[in-house]
Structure formats: structure tokens, C-alpha cells
Amino acid sequence: MFLSANQRGINILIIWDLQFSNGIICVKIICVNSCHSQTFLKINNPSKSRKMDKIKLLGKNPDELKAIVSGLGLPAFTAKQLADWLYRKKVTSIGQMTNISLQNRKKISENFEVGASAPEEVATSSDGTKKYLFKAGNSYIESVFIPEDGRATLCVSSQIGCKMNCLFCMTGKQGFSGNLPAAGILNQIQSVPESDKLTNIVFMGMGEPFDNTAELLKVLEILTADYGYAWSPKRITVSSIGIIPGLKEFLQKSSCNLAISLHTPFASERLSLMPAEKAFPIQEVVNEIKKYDFSKQRRVSFEYTMFKGVNDKPRHISGLSRLLSGIECRINLIRFHAIPGVSLEGTPLPEMEKFRDQLIAKGIMTTIRKSRGEDILAACGLLSTARKNNINCIQK
Numbered sequence: 139m140f141l142s143a144n145q146r147g148i149n150i151l152i153i154w155d156l157q158f159s160n161g162i163i164c165v166k167i168i169c170v171n172s173c174h175s176q177t178f179l180k181i182n183n184p185s186k187s188r189k190m191d192k193i194k195l196l197g198k199n200p201d202e203l204k205a206i207v208s209g210l211g212l213p214a215f216t217a218k219q220l221a222d223w224l225y226r227k228k229v230t231s232i233g234q235m236t237n238i239s240l241q242n243r244k245k246i247s248e249n250f251e252v253g254a255s256a257p258e259e260v261a262t263s264s265d266g267t268k269k270y271l272f273k274a275g276n277s278y279i280e281s282v283f284i285p286e287d288g289r290a291t292l293c294v295s296s297q298i299g300c301k302m303n304c305l306f307c308m309t310g311k312q313g314f315s316g317n318l319p320a321a322g323i324l325n326q327i328q329s330v331p332e333s334d335k336l337t338n339i340v341f342m343g344m345g346e347p348f349d350n351t352a353e354l355l356k357v358l359e360i361l362t363a364d365y366g367y368a369w370s371p372k373r374i375t376v377s378s379i380g381i382i383p384g385l386k387e388f389l390q391k392s393s394c395n396l397a398i399s400l401h402t403p404f405a406s407e408r409l410s411l412m413p414a415e416k417a418f419p420i421q422e423v424v425n426e427i428k429k430y431d432f433s434k435q436r437r438v439s440f441e442y443t444m445f446k447g448v449n450d451k452p453r454h455i456s457g458l459s460r461l462l463s464g465i466e467c468r469i470n471l472i473r474f475h476a477i478p479g480v481s482l483e484g485t486p487l488p489e490m491e492k493f494r495d496q497l498i499a500k501g502i503m504t505t506i507r508k509s510r511g512e513d514i515l516a517a518c519g520l521l522s523t524a525r526k527n528n529i530n531c532i533q534k
């Protein structure tokens with residue numbers, strides 16, 4: 139209620155209704171003691187009239203690009219040109235797409251942008267590993283570049299945070315802030331300074347890829363298609379805790395390699411480490427995997443982070459042997475990077491080596507993954523959490 143004075147006295151103005159439309163707030167008012175009439179005042183709503191974010195072209199497949207150019211009234215071949223500039227030439231602005239006329243570039247730029255953005259910070263390890271932080275909304279996502287023995291691997295994130303809340307994972311402790319769109323996933327691959335050197339991509343960063351399957355599959359298509367990056371699917375590995383609907387779709391639609399976060403062969407133990415075991419029991423995950431042939435081009439591996447006194451006993455060796463029997467696979471043993479607030483400890487290296495040898499003796503190809511970047515908060519989610527909490531631990 140407002141009081142408004144005029145020359146004839148005091149009028150009481152009552153706000154009756156607020157309507158929001160196209161950046162305008164319409165205020166419906168009643169003038170009580172003079173005319174009893176109703177009127178509408180129109181006030182610009184600054185938040186609504188703010189320029190809308192442009193749509194990112196990165197992450198769009200040929201059909202989507204065709205729809206965009208047709209909507210703009212541009213020739214159909216512009217879609218091909220766009221894909222070429224985006225994924226082969228990796229430009230960062232529409233202005234750089236010089237075989238598209240200036241007029242048409244302007245038209246595209248009115249509502250669209252490439253969507254590439256450089257990482258905000260980087261932490262470099264003494265072993266050459268680099269952890270990049272990209273801004274994603276009010277949070278950060280991590281991508282890790284790992285140079286090693288003639289390979290240059292990028293570990294990318296698929297979500298901002300994660301819903302799965304695995305006990306040993308800092309990303310899980312952050313909670314979930316959203317899925318990364320295909321543009322946000324591809325941008326990590328395209329915008330790290332080492333982009334042109336990459337030999338392998340692993341989806342083992344923040345988030346559960348099969349909780350964001352539609353965007354993941356779009357990215358895998360763009361990475362492996364001739365119109366896109368034309369990568370061999372053999373050089374791409376997607377790691378999951380085994381969200382079965384996403385796993386099934388991935389196995390049917392993609393030929394990229396699969397890694398399953400296993401960590402123990404026993405359901406009850408796995409449940410205490412990974413709450414997702416309840417909805418997606420490891421035995422069902424393994425049953426799904428057994429329907430596919432991993433003996434040729436495509437590979438499946440099982441990730442096994444070793445926790446002292448928890449999953450490193452002889453019974454785990456026989457349990458693994460039983461669970462994985464009949465699958466052509468590899469087990470990667472991983473050293474645990476301690477995280478704040480979690481009492482788990484890593485199994486010492488000599489015991490890991492014994493565990494590895496016993497698995498090999500059972501006929502399972504097993505390796506110990508080299509620990510990289512420990513001096514730059516290497517565990518998944520540690521650096522982005524530190525950054526989110528404004529802890530100054532980043533080496534710029």
C-alpha cells in the first residue's frame with residue numbers, strides 16, 4: 139500500500155496485482171478516494187530486460203546446426219561450415235569463420251556464440267600433471283592433463299559436482315549443482331592449452347557420466363565422427379560406477395572403452411563405500427557387461443582404489459576372480475589420495491604389489507596406476523572444492 143499526495147489531498151493507492159511480461163512489470167493500482175479507477179503502470183524489470191545469454195554452438199551435432207541455419211534463413215551448407223570451424227579448426231569466435239559472409243556471421247552472432255572459454259586457473263605438479271579449473275555457474279569443474287610415456291591424457295568432468303556421494307570422493311562431498319551440457323564437456327577438451335597434443339580422453343573427472351548420458355553421447359559422437367574430431371573410440375574411456383540405464387545405452391550406441399568403479403567385489407561392502415550400489419548392484423552391472431564382447435577392439439577395465447584393511451584382503455582376490463570370471467578385462471589398482479574428514483587410508487604400495495601379483499596369478503590382467511599430481515590436490519574434486527571455499531592453494 140502506498141500513500142500518494144496531490145493538490146486535492148491524500149489518495150490511497152493499493153497495489154492490486156503484479157504481472158511480468160517481456161521484461162516489463164505491470165503494476166495494477168486502484169486510486170481509492172478520488173476516482174476509484176484502475177490503471178497499469180509499466181516499469182522496466184532490469185533483470186528481465188538484461189541481454190539474454192547467447193546459445194553455444196559448441197556441442198551441436200549436424201542436425202542441430204542444420205536447424206539453426208535454417209531458422210536463420212541461411213543456406214544449408216552453412217551447417218557444414220560451422221561444424222568445420224567448430225571441431226576441426228577449433229575457432230573461438232564466429233568472427234573467425236571467414237568463409238561465411240560477414241553479413242551471415244553477424245546474423246549468427248546475434249543469438250549464438252562458439253561457447254569456448256579458457257580455464258580460469260591451473261595447478262602444475264612437479265611430475266608435469268596439470269589440473270585446470272573451469273568456471274561452471276557459481277562452481278568450478280576440474281580437468282586434468284596427464285603427460286606420460288608418449289601419451290597425453292585429459293581427464294574430463296561430466297557434471298558440476300555429483301549426486302552419488304561415494305565415501306572416498308571429494309566431488310561427492312560437494313553435492314550436485316547440475317549436468318554439464320555437451321558444450322561444457324567439449325570446451326574442456328578444446329580449451330586446455332594442450333588440446334592439440336592429446337592422445338587419450340578419459341571421463342573420470344567430476345560427476346557420473348551415465349547420470350548425464352544424453353550429453354555424454356553427443357560429446358562421444360562429436361569426438362569420434364568424421365565431421366567432428368575424428369578420434370578413434372579406442373582412445374576414449376568412459377568411467378562409471380554403473381548406472382545401469384545409462385550403461386546399457388552407452389554399450390549400444392558407442393564403441394568407446396568402459397571403466398567401472400568397482401572397489402570391492404562384495405555388495406554389502408560396496409554399499410558402505412558407494413551408496414549407488416543399492417540401486418545398481420555390481421552383480422547386475424557385471425551381468426550387463428557380460429552381454430558384450432570386450433575381447434577385440436573395445437576394452438573394459440575395473441577401477442579398484444585400495445583402502446587399507448578394507449578391500450585389500452585375500453578374500454577380495456577370490457571375490458574378484460569369481461565376479462569377473464568370463465570377462466576379458468583388466469583391473470587398475472589405484473592408490474587412495476586422502477581427503478579431509480574421511481578416515482580411510484590407502485593400502486601401502488608393497489601390499490598393493492602383492493595384491494596385484496595374486497590377481498595376475500588368478501589370470502586377471504592387473505596393473506597399479508601411477509599416482510600423479512599429489513602435490514596439486516590430485517584427488518577428484520579436491521581442488522575445485524578448495525577454490526569454491528576460497529582456499530588459496532592454487533599455483534597460477
Ligand code: SF4
Pocket residue numbers: 300301302303304307308309310311343344345346379518
Ligand atoms: S567417485 Fe565418481 S560417482 Fe562417486 S561421488 Fe565421486 S565423482 Fe561421483
